[in-house]
Amino acid sequence: MLIVHKYGGTSVGSLERIASVADRVERAKKEGNDIVVVVSAMSGETNKLTEYAQHFSNTPAKREMDMLLSSGERVTAALLAIALQEKGVDAVAMTGRQAGIVTDNSHTYARIESIDPSHMESEIAEGKVVIVAGFQGINSAGSVTTLGRGGSDLSAVAIAGALKADACEIYSDVDGIYTTDPRIEPKAKKMDFISYDEMLELASLGAKVLQNRSVELAKKLKVKMVAKSSFSDAEGTVIGEEESMEAVLVSGIALDRNQARVTVREVADRPGIAAEIFTKLADEQINVDMIIQNASTDGTTNLGFTVPQSQLNQAQAVIEAFDHDIGGMDLDDSVCKVSVVGVGMKSHAGVAAAAFSALAAENINIEMISTSEIKVSMIVAEKYAELAVRTLHSVYNLDK
Numbered sequence: 001m002l003i004v005h006k007y008g009g010t011s012v013g014s015l016e017r018i019a020s021v022a023d024r025v026e027r028a029k030k031e032g033n034d035i036v037v038v039v040s041a042m043s044g045e046t047n048k049l050t051e052y053a054q055h056f057s058n059t060p061a062k063r064e065m066d067m068l069l070s071s072g073e074r075v076t077a078a079l080l081a082i083a084l085q086e087k088g089v090d091a092v093a094m095t096g097r098q099a100g101i102v103t104d105n106s107h108t109y110a111r112i113e114s115i116d117p118s119h120m121e122s123e124i125a126e127g128k129v130v131i132v133a134g135f136q137g138i139n140s141a142g143s144v145t146t147l148g149r150g151g152s153d154l155s156a157v158a159i160a161g162a163l164k165a166d167a168c169e170i171y172s173d174v175d176g177i178y179t180t181d182p183r184i185e186p187k188a189k190k191m192d193f194i195s196y197d198e199m200l201e202l203a204s205l206g207a208k209v210l211q212n213r214s215v216e217l218a219k220k221l222k223v224k225m226v227a228k229s230s231f232s233d234a235e236g237t238v239i240g241e242e243e244s245m246e247a248v249l250v251s252g253i254a255l256d257r258n259q260a261r262v263t264v265r266e267v268a269d270r271p272g273i274a275a276e277i278f279t280k281l282a283d284e285q286i287n288v289d290m291i292i293q294n295a296s297t298d299g300t301t302n303l304g305f306t307v308p309q310s311q312l313n314q315a316q317a318v319i320e321a322f323d324h325d326i327g328g329m330d331l332d333d334s335v336c337k338v339s340v341v342g343v344g345m346k347s348h349a350g351v352a353a354a355a356f357s358a359l360a361a362e363n364i365n366i367e368m369i370s371t372s373e374i375k376v377s378m379i380v381a382e383k384y385a386e387l388a389v390r391t392l393h394s395v396y397n398l399d400k
């Protein structure tokens with residue numbers, strides 16, 4: 001079997017942890033498998049490098065940020081290769097470029113366009129463990145690019161797809177996918193299986209245990225993902241195509257703390273105004289999530305929407321430029337988004353109503369709502385984040 005292992009920041013967070021990853025890789029290799037390992041930077045490293053850059057500039061060039069941030073993963077890849085070689089396991093470390101990963105030109109958030117696996121394949125054929133620095137590739141101009149935060153998961157899935165690996169095992173500090181973040185709700189239950197669609201929703205709605213783009217790609221390439229712990233030998237959770245017709249009603253609760261709300265007051269109620277505002281926001285690459293517009297009174301209306309906290313200042317600047325069309329604006333970065341996810345919702349009424357009632361019973365005010373076929377998301381005050389997660393977790397009996 002050919003198996004891709006991916007080790008996240010905590011799993012390679014110290015030299016001791018890298019040594020124990022080397023043990024695990026050695027074991028998997030000795031079981032007769034071909035192993036490709038994708039590594040993250042040691043935990044905290046990417047943040048530290050970002051702070052270094054901010055010492056010199058608030059707006060560092062994205063190309064140079066990619067040069068800088070990609071170095072963290074190279075360090076881990078080389079150290080793991082050295083550790084394995086010392087144990088007598090033949091291993092070779094590669095950058096993203098050496099592994100054949102070509103991306104588009106969007107520095108700091110690049111998309112993988114193609115992978116030429118021939119270099120990895122010839123090293124595997126020689127019996128070597130191939131270790132690839134995650135989170136990075138190269139663009140057509142030959143510059144290093146990175147894939148967005150959490151992007152080593154994406155590297156691992158893309159490599160597994162290109163090599164037609166039997167599985168892509170993602171190792172972190174939790175032993176699988178739980179019904180909600182076990183750090184927030186200790187009663188959360190581990191799942192043996194979760195469908196790509198549900199996992200994609202959970203990841204997109206804030207469960208950072210897997211990067212959402214990696215799940216999307218795994219579904220597309222039919223890569224079997226397994227979430228496992230690098231600290232134990234527990235079974236883990238398989239992420240794959242839903243086969244059972246009896247889908248569970250609600251599979252999990254996600255929390256996204258990185259939300260901010262903008263309320264634009266007394267917006268001139270005329271055709272085209274929403275188009276103008278949201279086109280401007282999109283032109284600035286601002287990720288608008290939920291939008292609500294109130295019924296108009298006296299020819300004006302209130303318009304509310306959410307953006308990632310890191311883009312609140314940018315959003316404010318965009319809205320200020322509409323000053324003659326609006327009465328004013330309120331900003332609130334102390335909100336969060338809690339979401340209920342489950343494919344069974346498609347065929348069942350009342351899931352959203354149960355969420356609203358449960359939060360009401362705890363006196364938690366819901367500030368915004370959005371729904372899709374398989375999720376209900378609610379914006380609430382940040383101070384209620386954990387209570388809201390636990391309340392929703394119990395109302396759907398996920399702890400049973």
Ligand code: ADP
Pocket residue numbers: 007008009010011040150171172173174176177178179180181182183202206207208209210252
């Ligand atoms: P890595 O650094 O290895 O990439 P992450 O920190 O990105 O690992 O992801 C693991 C963390 O994800 C866990 O420590 C856990 O707190 C969090 N998490 C959030 N939601 C879930 C969930 N539904 N199931 C499991 N872990 C979750």
Ligand code: ASP
Pocket residue numbers: 008009040041046047072134135148149150151152153
């Ligand atoms: N080191 C990068 C990050 O922290 C990529 C990753 O760990 O997946 O986002």
Ligand code: MG
Pocket residue numbers: 008150153208209210211
């Ligand atoms: Mg991660």
